[in-house]
Amino acid sequence: MKSNSKKQLPNCASDEFEYVCLGDKRLKSRLVKLTNHFFESPEMPINQACHNWAETKAAYRFLKNEKVNEIELIEAHSEKTVERAKQYSTIIAIQDTCYFNYTNHKKTEGLGLISVSKEKNNKRFDTNGLIMHTSFAITTEGLPLGMLDQQIIARPTLSAELKELKKRSHGNAVPIEDKESYRWIETLQNSKNRLGNSKIHMITECDREADIYDFFLRAYKLETSILVRAKSDRIINKTSRRSRGPQIHLWKHMNSQPSQGEIAIKIPSRGGKPSRTALLNLRFDKIIFSPPRNHLNYEELCNLKLNVVYVLEKHPPKGEEPLEWMLLTDIDVNNFEEAEEKVKWYSLRYRIETFHKILKSGLKVEDCRLETADRLIRYLTVMSVIAWKIFWITLIGRSNPKLSCTKFIGEDWKILYAKFYHTMNFPKKPLDAKEAIHLIARLGGFLDRKSDGEPGAITMWRGLRRLCDLIEGWNIATGGDSCG
Numbered sequence: 001m002k003s004n005s006k007k008q009l010p011n012c013a014s015d016e017f018e019y020v021c022l023g024d025k026r027l028k029s030r031l032v033k034l035t036n037h038f039f040e041s042p043e044m045p046i047n048q049a050c051h052n053w054a055e056t057k058a059a060y061r062f063l064k065n066e067k068v069n070e071i072e073l074i075e076a077h078s079e080k081t082v083e084r085a086k087q088y089s090t091i092i093a094i095q096d097t098c099y100f101n102y103t104n105h106k107k108t109e110g111l112g113l114i115s116v117s118k119e120k121n122n123k124r125f126d127t128n129g130l131i132m133h134t135s136f137a138i139t140t141e142g143l144p145l146g147m148l149d150q151q152i153i154a155r156p157t158l159s160a161e162l163k164e165l166k167k168r169s170h171g172n173a174v175p176i177e178d179k180e181s182y183r184w185i186e187t188l189q190n191s192k193n194r195l196g197n198s199k200i201h202m203i204t205e206c207d208r209e210a211d212i213y214d215f216f217l218r219a220y221k222l223e224t225s226i227l228v229r230a231k232s233d234r235i236i237n238k239t240s241r242r243s244r245g246p247q248i249h250l251w252k253h254m255n256s257q258p259s260q261g262e263i264a265i266k267i268p269s270r271g272g273k274p275s276r277t278a279l280l281n282l283r284f285d286k287i288i289f290s291p292p293r294n295h296l297n298y299e300e301l302c303n304l305k306l307n308v309v310y311v312l313e314k315h316p317p318k319g320e321e322p323l324e325w326m327l328l329t330d331i332d333v334n335n336f337e338e339a340e341e342k343v344k345w346y347s348l349r350y351r352i353e354t355f356h357k358i359l360k361s362g363l364k365v366e367d368c369r370l371e372t373a374d375r376l377i378r379y380l381t382v383m384s385v386i387a388w389k390i391f392w393i394t395l396i397g398r399s400n401p402k403l404s405c406t407k408f409i410g411e412d413w414k415i416l417y418a419k420f421y422h423t424m425n426f427p428k429k430p431l432d433a434k435e436a437i438h439l440i441a442r443l444g445g446f447l448d449r450k451s452d453g454e455p456g457a458i459t460m461w462r463g464l465r466r467l468c469d470l471i472e473g474w475n476i477a478t479g480g481d482s483c484g
């Protein structure tokens with residue numbers, strides 16, 4: 001007898017937690033159930049995703065359980081990420097921070113401050129929520145492999161003393177371990193550890209927030225590669241620490257280098273602006289990067305040798321800022337091709353922004369009403385794995401169009417086939433990834449015209465949800481017999 005309960009998608013999201021222990025079998029099987037419920041109905045509130053009251057209660061109990069340590073969940077998932085990464089010689093680990101706003105959830109305890117702004121009447125307005133910092137691994141083609149590390153925290157309030165010290169020294173006199181920016185370094189270290197002694201070349205890629213001397217220094221000590229967009233126009237190539245000679249600033253220096261050629265970069269649509277292809281002038285050089293003068297350990301710190309790749313858009317569209325990236329890396333850049341490669345890699349950084357967008361606009365995690373920050377943190381961890389999985393399915397058809405779709409929907413491709421082709425005469429060979437993904441996306445509203453390009457992640461999860469309904473309907477109609 002087969003039950004009529006909702007069928008899980010094969011190769012479902014809970015596979016990611018295969019290596020979790022939690023010290024308790026029942027706790028683990030609850031995690032598996034809950035993950036699959038959330039994956040099947042990712043945009044639904046917990047009670048709706050869980051189908052019935054007993055399941056809902058069990059889910060809430062799980063999220064409340066102090067034995068459920070989110071670090072353990074991430075470690076288990078990252079082991080899977082590393083398994084996937086092993087097929088590639090080089091991977092990019094994108095680090096970025098995402099802020100979840102729970103200000104309107106007045107009853108939620110333990111949240112931290114995200115930002116402070118002034119309202120029109122000059123009253124202070126606090127935004128409360130959680131801060132999530134992730135190392136998100138992708139291939140050099142942009143396929144998301146999963147997370148290598150993640151920290152979700154409620155920002156602690158700074159002591160008055162530390163606040164004062166920070167203010168006086170522009171942040172430099174505070175030990176890096178006490179600064180919020182330490183999360184970049186910690187995540188770098190964790191990601192590196194997770195890869196263990198595998199031969200994978202990991203390049204950690206960060207936006208301007210990570211333009212911190214201590215971050216470059218740690219990467220140097222860990223012998224791990226980084227690619228960071230520069231923020232500060234620091235003095236470079238100092239001949240000595242006490243030098244009084246002319247000072248060279250990074251931007252001026254790079255602008256005085258001859259252009260080595262042009263490259264074209266596709267900029268995805270953003271904030272209502274259409275996507276466009278930007279034509280960039282490319283320059284590169286080697287520089288010496290010194291520690292900041294007011295650094296706590298200034299005297300003991302070494303100069304770092306870095307490579308700079310600088311691109312500037314030649315003719316930006318009217319009214320638009322030219323695209324400009326000043327990229328700092330510890331990877332050798334000796335010719336145009338090597339410089340171009342770094343720019344291509346950096347242009348994939350928005351993958352992590354899409355990941356955040358899936359969590360916020362797709363999975364609507366900011367609508368979740370749990371009573372404490374700890375529970376929200378566990379919830380966000382599970383949802384991050386689900387968001388990655390949806391993203392992965394969306395893109396696998398692009399990077400690997402000939403892959404068999406059984407890799408992600410098992411034998412259920414036949415249900416998809418029957419739905420669209422109105423026949424039960426299935427071809428011997430399962431659909432390939434690209435075709436299956438287009439069909440799933442069409443269930444989610446994708447029109448699949450020539451001009452539509454490839455379906456996005458949000459359309460994909462809508463389609464996946466409808467596929468789950470189709471599978472369920474199929475099971476009810478056939479008494480649970482799969483069509484294979």
Ligand SMILES: [Mn+2]
Binds near residue numbers: 096097207209
């Ligand atoms: Mn950022």
